[in-house]
Amino acid sequence: xxxxxxxxxxxxxxxxxxxxxxxxxxxxxxxxxxxxxxxxxxxxxxxxxxxxxxxxxxxxxxxxxxxxxxxxxxxxxxxxxxxxxxxxxxxxxxxxxxxxxxxxxxxxxxxxxxxxxxxxxxxxxxxxxxxxxxxxxxxxxxxxxxxxxxxxxxxxxxxxxxxxxxxxxxxxxxxxxxxxxxxxxxxxxxxxxxxxxxxxxxxxxxxxxxxxxxxxxxxxxxxxxxxxxxxxxxxxxxxxxxxxxxxxxxxxxxxxxxxxxxxxxxxxxxxxxxxxxxxxxxxxxxxxxxxxxxxxxxxxxxxxxxxxxxxxxxxxxxxxxxxxxxxxxxxxxxxxxxxxxxxx
Amino acid sequence: xxxxxxxxxxxxxxxxxxxxxxxxxxxxxxxxxxxxxxxxxxxxxxxxxxxxxxxxxxxxxxxxxxxxxxxxxxxxxxxxxxxxxxxxxxxxxxxxxxxxxxxxxxxxxxxxxxxxxxxxxxxxxxxxxxxxxxxxxxxxxxxxxxxxxxxxxxxxxxxxxxxxxxxxxxxxxxxxxxxxxxxxxxxxxxxxxxxxxxxxxxxxxxxxxxxxxxxxxxxxxxxxxxxxxxxxxxxxxxxxxxxxxxxxxxxxxxxxxxxxxxxxxxxxxxxxxxxxxxxxxx
Numbered sequence: 001x002x003x004x005x006x007x008x009x010x011x012x013x014x015x016x017x018x019x020x021x022x023x024x025x026x027x028x029x030x031x032x033x034x035x036x037x038x039x040x041x042x043x044x045x046x047x048x049x050x051x052x053x054x055x056x057x058x059x060x061x062x063x064x065x066x067x068x069x070x071x072x073x074x075x076x077x078x079x080x081x082x083x084x085x086x087x088x089x090x091x092x093x094x095x096x097x098x099x100x101x102x103x104x105x106x107x108x109x110x111x112x113x114x115x116x117x118x119x120x121x122x123x124x125x126x127x128x129x130x131x132x133x134x135x136x137x138x139x140x141x142x143x144x145x146x147x148x149x150x151x152x153x154x155x156x157x158x159x160x161x162x163x164x165x166x167x168x169x170x171x172x173x174x175x176x177x178x179x180x181x182x183x184x185x186x187x188x189x190x191x192x193x194x195x196x197x198x199x200x201x202x203x204x205x206x207x208x209x210x211x212x213x214x215x216x217x218x219x220x221x222x223x224x225x226x227x228x229x230x231x232x233x234x235x236x237x238x239x240x241x242x243x244x245x246x247x248x249x250x251x252x253x254x255x256x257x258x259x260x261x262x263x264x265x266x267x268x269x270x271x272x273x274x275x276x277x278x279x280x281x282x283x284x285x286x287x288x289x290x291x292x293x294x295x296x297x298x299x300x301x302x303x304x305x306x307x308x309x310x311x312x313x314x315x316x317x318x319x320x321x322x323x324x325x326x327x328x329x330x331x332x333x334x335x336x337x338x339x340x341x342x343x344x
Numbered sequence: 345x346x347x348x349x350x351x352x353x354x355x356x357x358x359x360x361x362x363x364x365x366x367x368x369x370x371x372x373x374x375x376x377x378x379x380x381x382x383x384x385x386x387x388x389x390x391x392x393x394x395x396x397x398x399x400x401x402x403x404x405x406x407x408x409x410x411x412x413x414x415x416x417x418x419x420x421x422x423x424x425x426x427x428x429x430x431x432x433x434x435x436x437x438x439x440x441x442x443x444x445x446x447x448x449x450x451x452x453x454x455x456x457x458x459x460x461x462x463x464x465x466x467x468x469x470x471x472x473x474x475x476x477x478x479x480x481x482x483x484x485x486x487x488x489x490x491x492x493x494x495x496x497x498x499x500x501x502x503x504x505x506x507x508x509x510x511x512x513x514x515x516x517x518x519x520x521x522x523x524x525x526x527x528x529x530x531x532x533x534x535x536x537x538x539x540x541x542x543x544x545x546x547x548x549x550x551x552x553x554x555x556x557x558x559x560x561x562x563x564x565x566x567x568x569x570x571x572x573x574x575x576x577x578x579x580x581x582x583x584x585x586x587x588x589x590x591x592x593x594x595x596x597x598x599x600x601x602x603x604x605x606x607x608x609x610x611x612x613x614x615x616x617x618x619x620x621x622x623x624x625x626x
Contacts, residue, residue, distance in 0.1 A: 006465060006622040013615030020608035024576035024601060058597070087595065099507055099591070103584065104408035106506040106591055119508035122408045126508070223597070233593070239504040241415045 032165050033172040035197050040160040043174055043195060044151060050200035052144060054092040057169070057224040059143055060085055065216050065315040085222075088143055095234035110236040117236040126238040128246045143219070147193055147202030154178050154191065157264025166194045168203040169221040186265035187316060188216075188330050199226065209314045216315040261339040268329035268339035273320075294320040301333075305340040358462055363470050371440060371474040380436045381485050387432075388424045388490035392417070396497045409587060412506065417498030418516040421490025422523045422590060425483070429527055429583050433482055434534045434559055435552070440478040441538035442551035444471040445617075449546040464621045468543075472614055475539055479531040487524040491517065505592040523589045526599060530586075533579055533606035534559070536613025543620040576601075579609055 062083050090096040093113065100107040105122040116129040158178040166173045173194040180186050187210055194204040204220025238244050259270040273291075298309030298320065308321035316330035319340060327336045371377060392413070400414030401407070409426060413419050425433075448454035457467060503516035511519065538555045545551065562580040565571050575581045582605065585598035 003464075003622050007619045010615040010617075010619035010622065014612045014619065017608040017610075017612035017615065020611065021577050021605065024605060025573060058595070101506075101588075101591060101595070102408070104410075104412075104506075104587060106508075108507045117508075121412060121506040121508065124412075236508065237510070239508055239510045241504070242508070 031167070033167055033197075035165050035172055035174060038162055038174060040162050040176065043162055043176055043200075044155060044160060046200045047151065047176070047193075047195045047202060048148060052090055052092050053199050053201065053226050054090065054228050055201075055224060055226050056087075056089045056229055057143075057221045058085060058087050059219060060222045062215070062218040064214050065313055086143070089229050089233050090144075091229050091231065091234055097233050108236075110234060112234050112236060117238070119236070119238075119242070124242050126236075126242045126244040128238075128244055130246060143221075144201045147205050150191065150205065151176075151178070151193065151202075153267075154180075154264060157181050157184055158191075163192070165197075166204070168194045168196075169224040171203060171221075171224060172197040173203050180265040184265040185332065185335050186330050187314065187332055188265060194220065207315065212314055261342050262329075262335075266329065266331045266335055268327050268331060268336060270339060271326050271328075273324040273326060291320065291322070291324070301337065303337050303341060305337065310336065358460070360466065360470075363462055363466070364473060367470045367474045368477055371443075371478055374443065377436075377440060377478060380439065381481060384428065384432070384436065384482050385485045385489045387428065388420055388486060388493045391424055391427075392420050392490075392493040392497045395420075409590075412504070412590075413494075415498060416504045417494025418491065418503040418513075418520065419590060420494040420498075421487045421520045422587065424486050424490050425523055425527050426584065426587055428486060429530065429586065430563070430580070431556065431559065433479075433486075433527070433531050434538075435556055436482050437475065437479050437531050437535040438538040438552050438555035441475045441535050441542045441555070442548035444475055444539060445542040445621075446545050446548045446551050447542075450548060458624070464624075465618055468539075468614065468618050468621050472536070472539055472617070475535045476532055479535050480528050483524050483528045483531060487520055491520055503590075506587075506590045507592040509592040511592070519589045522594075523586050526586055526589070526602065529603055529606040529610075530579065530583060533609030533613070536610040536617070538613070540613045540616035540620065543617045543624075576605070579605060581605075 060083060085101060087099045087101070088096065089098075094111070095113040096111050098109045102122075105120075107121070108117075108119040110117045110119075118127040118129070119125070155178065158180055161177045161179070163175045163177045166175050173196050176193045176195055178191045178193070180188065180190075189208040189210050192204075192206040192208070193202050194206075195201070196203050203224070205217070206215045206220075207217040209216045261268045261270060294309040294311065298311045301308060301310045301319070306321045306323060306325075308319055308325075310317055310319045310333055312333060316328065317333055317336055319327045319333075319336045321340070325340065327340050329336060329339070391410075395410070395413045401411050409419070409423050413423055445454065448457060458464065462470070501513055503511040503519065505511060534555065537558075538551055541554045542548075542551045559580060562578040566575055566578050566580055582598045582602040585602050588595050588599055
């Protein structure tokens, strides 16, 4: 009967629709590619010297650092765990653009090769970093630069190996694995960096910690295009109605406040909180007085260096003293207290 | 696909154009539909006026998107779409879908339609078109009135995107059109499912309850971390992506996923409606 064939066709249509929805659940998984073997040293040196190409990409950051839920830190903040997405563009000549979308808002950093602009849509503010700020004080770096920096920091104190291949954002990559030397006192187990086989740019960074199956941090491209980019992307004009501030070039004193004790995996960053945290520039989402926060979420500790509060997570710890000194590192507690007591 | 020629073609069937026209006249003359359109039109005016009078919520207070309306009038239509998309627009869509089949059924007029010289597949297309037209109109009303309100109240000559770039007026209108078009597809997806429910029941209220209740349930399910695998199936998952047209350049990922999903919903909804109507006894 005609009517029945209509009903059958319609049922098939509904089934096709359901299949279409199911297609959305399929991961865009790809098999591990076959690539010619490569020596770790060769891979590292080619990655360190590779030119930053023109690119546009989407980066997904899965953060499971195990930080305690911080009061006052919005859930969308990359600090609070979970996933966030970044978008990055680079023109291969030192100009780049990075955006951090949030629900109903966006933060954008544009480095036009001369000036660095930071825009926050929720605050409607523009922060303009003057060109005379030295490179390392620029808030903008590309994700690839960050990964290279990581390799440079860790390679001296690591066993470096190439552990097979991976496919990241549809591109073939080598997996470079940095494992801390046994003498390193760190809570991290290894850092895996997927390096693109073709252009030798880092495509993904995975940080594994001791005794955990899930990586503490996983940041990698989900989409990457290496085509030439529109130069308009690397220009920024503050929109009408936005408040533009130009912070003073970072004072030398602030630089002197930072000190790194140790090297490699167990290095500890020692710093001092600004005297008036409220006056800090920028668009920190964080709570205003870190000491209040530390008191709430930290364990009180004391030693010959004074007393303070320590916060331990699976990926590291932080120690804040009552007089405002702060030590942070991917290390167990003893290393922090040791560094705090270390002579200048 | 459901391209099978209607069963009634061998009989002398009424011309499609005339049937369609009479259905549209029926939909657009219904006072509650006109009132719904009027109410939707009032919404951007209301939001725009409140924001203009109060200067909008201060940063970090209230929905972030709403704060960006202040001094940036062309965001208004998109913000209104975001706000209405989750419940109000689906409600209007479900209302029309409920009248389309369940309403006729309740009044006993569906029987006449089924006996009339109009093929049943054709009847479904006619009814679906009625729902679609009303859906398109509801979104368009918000977009047009939103743009006008934004221009009149703020008098802006461009759109400041969330990324901090400034679009000229034409570009801004293009973005609003894009948002409206995308929103229409989502509502069409919801409308198709509502139509299928409408074919199943004789009570218009059931259609409303299932559609709106379903959306609320979807919203809850989407929040549960344990049901993450379910999210790609839920139409509520990417509804918020319409705000992505306010970013520059537009991230297309979620928008395209949303389009695909809405398409699947339309296919499922219309197919289910046809299947039900074809096998239904008079």
